[in-house]
Amino acid sequence: MTALPAAVAARRPWPMVLLFVGAGVVAAFQVGKVPMAMAEMQRDLGLGLSAASWLMSAFAVVGALAGAPVGLLADRLGARRVALASMIVLAAGAAIGAGATAPAAVLATRVVEGLGFVGVTVAAPALIAAAAPSEVRERAMALWATFMPVGMTLVMLAAPLLGEIGWRGFWLVNAVLLAGYASLLAWGTRGIRLAKAQSSPAILRDVAAAAAAAGPWILGGLFAAFSAAYFAAFSFLPTYLAGRLQVAPDSASMLSALAVAASAAGNLLGGQLLVRGMRPAHLLFASFGVTAACGVAMFHPATAAGGVVPAAIVLSLASGTIPVVILDSVRRFAPRTDLVGATVGFAMQGNSVGLIVGPAAAGELAAAFGWQAIGPLVIAFVVTACALVVCFGRRDTAGQTGGG
Numbered sequence: 001m002t003a004l005p006a007a008v009a010a011r012r013p014w015p016m017v018l019l020f021v022g023a024g025v026v027a028a029f030q031v032g033k034v035p036m037a038m039a040e041m042q043r044d045l046g047l048g049l050s051a052a053s054w055l056m057s058a059f060a061v062v063g064a065l066a067g068a069p070v071g072l073l074a075d076r077l078g079a080r081r082v083a084l085a086s087m088i089v090l091a092a093g094a095a096i097g098a099g100a101t102a103p104a105a106v107l108a109t110r111v112v113e114g115l116g117f118v119g120v121t122v123a124a125p126a127l128i129a130a131a132a133p134s135e136v137r138e139r140a141m142a143l144w145a146t147f148m149p150v151g152m153t154l155v156m157l158a159a160p161l162l163g164e165i166g167w168r169g170f171w172l173v174n175a176v177l178l179a180g181y182a183s184l185l186a187w188g189t190r191g192i193r194l195a196k197a198q199s200s201p202a203i204l205r206d207v208a209a210a211a212a213a214a215g216p217w218i219l220g221g222l223f224a225a226f227s228a229a230y231f232a233a234f235s236f237l238p239t240y241l242a243g244r245l246q247v248a249p250d251s252a253s254m255l256s257a258l259a260v261a262a263s264a265a266g267n268l269l270g271g272q273l274l275v276r277g278m279r280p281a282h283l284l285f286a287s288f289g290v291t292a293a294c295g296v297a298m299f300h301p302a303t304a305a306g307g308v309v310p311a312a313i314v315l316s317l318a319s320g321t322i323p324v325v326i327l328d329s330v331r332r333f334a335p336r337t338d339l340v341g342a343t344v345g346f347a348m349q350g351n352s353v354g355l356i357v358g359p360a361a362a363g364e365l366a367a368a369f370g371w372q373a374i375g376p377l378v379i380a381f382v383v384t385a386c387a388l389v390v391c392f393g394r395r396d397t398a399g400q401t402g403g404g
Helices: 006-011 013-045 049-077 079-099 103-131 134-144 147-156 159-188 200-211 214-234 237-243 249-275 280-299 305-319 321-328 337-369 371-400
Strands: none
Touching: 013 049, 013 079, 013 103, 013 134, 013 147, 013 159, 013 237, 013 249, 049 103, 049 337, 079 103, 079 159, 103 134, 103 337, 147 249, 159 249, 200 214, 200 337, 214 249, 214 280, 214 305, 214 321, 214 337, 214 371, 237 249, 237 280, 237 305, 249 280, 249 305, 249 321, 280 305, 280 321, 280 371, 305 321, 321 337, 337 371
């Protein structure tokens, strides 16, 4: 557990919040750098489309398997220490990856980067909660929710730099950025004190209690389905635009960045719709429905070249509302009020599972059957999600009326 001295939090909450959100944004660069560099990495490393998909999926392996243990580590050592160590791990993974020549070595460094990424995404929200007074905490957490689309967008906008220095040079630039940001984070958080950590047995009991309840599994499943559908569509978008539609690589990355940026707008839109009283289950059904329709349109051979990017923008905007609904529902779906953190952990592990499954499945299907196979894959993820939304809606209604 991490806490800021009250005087510090009251005096400068937003600079501290922005510092922690910035850590998430720089970490998200490591997700967004692969789609824009994938075509060059395929040529340099001799990778087929199926193998290249694991450049994205391998990144999430640690999050899917070790999200909860990393969370336990943050509780034991403190969120600040875990955040700083994770930034250094990310920097090391990027630096080593820049020099790797064998595909297996590059994939291994992506797993290392994934370890650092999950550490940042576990620790930063705890630091934000410590820095933000209660009256601004919800807005601070809403700002945190935008770190992934903002980070992916910014790194894709750096496509011209990739053309100048190659993917290896770009990995090194990211390593320097990560190391520099770790130094900034260390300096900016030097006034943070650490509260007494929860005992390990108590943490393990809490995780077991959360695992025995239905609510965390519903949220984790929804996050997995959302992440799988989203990254199945977007992991290959620059390659798809450059290949099938003959768009220049730099332009393909820029157009993809524009589409990904719409997800941040979707985050904010989702929050506003919930505040205005829209039922969470209804918003989920609508968002997943639009995701399915646009996923088919993006990769269907009959879609005109000029329609691909607009379809991607609409998909990104609509699906951006989904994680907001999930995170907003955590308190209602946690089996006990003291298991909110464990429930968030389940949701984030679902996100990592989707990041593994989505790109890997899309790469396999596209290699075997062509780009148009990605559309039905997105539909399959959405159908799974809609079944979970039914369970979500029933449980949410029961919880709001005192039934469970």
